Amino acid sequence: MSRRTKVVWGALLGAMTVFGAGLSALTDQGVSALQGATLSPLTSLSGPSTIESIFRTSAPLERERWVSIVIHHSGSPAGSPAALDEQHRAMGLAGLGYHFVIGNGVGMSDGEVHVGRRWLDQLPGAHVAGAQGDHYNLTSVGVCLVGNGDHRRFTDAQIRTLAQLTGALSRELGIPADRILLHSDLASTRSPGAFFPEARFRELIAVAP
Numbered sequence: 492m493s494r495r496t497k498v499v500w501g502a503l504l505g506a507m508t509v510f511g512a513g514l515s516a517l518t519d520q521g522v523s524a525l526q527g528a529t530l531s532p533l534t535s536l537s538g539p540s541t542i543e544s545i546f547r548t549s550a551p552l553e554r555e556r557w558v559s560i561v562i563h564h565s566g567s568p569a570g571s572p573a574a575l576d577e578q579h580r581a582m583g584l585a586g587l588g589y590h591f592v593i594g595n596g597v598g599m600s601d602g603e604v605h606v607g608r609r610w611l612d613q614l615p616g617a618h619v620a621g622a623q624g625d626h627y628n629l630t631s632v633g634v635c636l637v638g639n640g641d642h643r644r645f646t647d648a649q650i651r652t653l654a655q656l657t658g659a660l661s662r663e664l665g666i667p668a669d670r671i672l673l674h675s676d677l678a679s680t681r682s683p684g685a686f687f688p689e690a691r692f693r694e695l696i697a698v699a700p
Contacts, residue, residue, distance in 0.1 A: 532602030588617030602648030640684020658699030
């Protein structure tokens with residue numbers, strides 16, 4: 492790992508306590524202006540979930556490529572795709588590093604899902620730090636919950652939407668439950684934080700529509 496990369500990750504995991512991404516410039520080629528799509532809070536909808544619309548990607552869906560899902564928090568009480576995109580660019584990344592962002596009602600609607608350009612165009616993420624970062628950024632779907640899970644709990648709408656989203660991804664892509672990971676499982680970070688309700692989240696995945 493180069494000195495510049497170490498400095499970027501040190502700032503990311505230390506000063507900002509924000510998730511991030513350790514890919515090289517090559518990995519981020521083709522990611523430019525913030526683009527994406529928005530899904531209304533899924534838990535407020537009646538009838539069949541609109542979550543299946545995430546598979547209508549701009550580029551052909553690469554089912555065999557995505558072998559895991561990694562969950563993060565933004566490390567901030569408020570957030571939006573535009574704000575996260577700006578933060579990531581300030582760290583030298585080529586835009587928003589996550590494939591999906593789920594709002595908490597401050598900066599985005601509670602439970603709202605932003606489907607990022609990296610997912611729509613089937614591009615590598617830039618969200619996993621540490622020695623395994625390159626591998627997981629190439630092969631994992633990055634999902635960020637707006638909020639700081641070390642300071643307060645996430646909203647019920649966020650957790651239910653997260654379960655719906657990860658459940659749909661898991662079924663469509665053939666990702667087993669043991670490959671739905673927290674960022675803290677892979678790197679020296681607390682993300683998504685001590686208040687992340689992992690047991691309840693995994694129970695909800697099992698029954699997600």
